[in-house]
Amino acid sequence: MKFLIKLVITAVAVWVATLLISGIQLHAHTTAGKITTLVVVALIFGVINAVLKPIVRAVGCLAYAVTFGLISIVVNGLLFWLTSWVAGKLSVPFHITGFGPAVLGALIVGIVGWVLSLILDDRDGGKD
Secondary structure: OHHHHHHHHHHHHHHHHHHHOOOEEEOOOOHHHHHHHHHHHHHHHHHHHHHHHHHHHHHOHHHHHHOOOOHHHHHHHHHHHHHHHHHHHOOOOEEEOOHHHHHHHHHHHHHHHHHHHHHHHHHOOOOO
């Protein structure tokens, strides 16, 4: 159940990013198509983060230390951009036009996801 909630939160956060950043495009035409695309993109992003982020952190731990963790903004942007590439290979109608929109989109996804998680944790009493 917690996995599904996190998936929906990420999908909503990606949707917000598509609304705010012109370089993040959702090409589905129907509401059902948009929802399906957002859920698939959230799933791809979750898998990429689960698999690659720990590897990048381990390999680049010195960069994280030297930049006081600010390199994570760049890493998240690159992982979000990779999500767009994977989505394209899977014929999912989602595209990020460049590195700048990817970084901004990843920031928005992170912030919106964090806020929604806080709201939902407060609603269920903070219980896991």
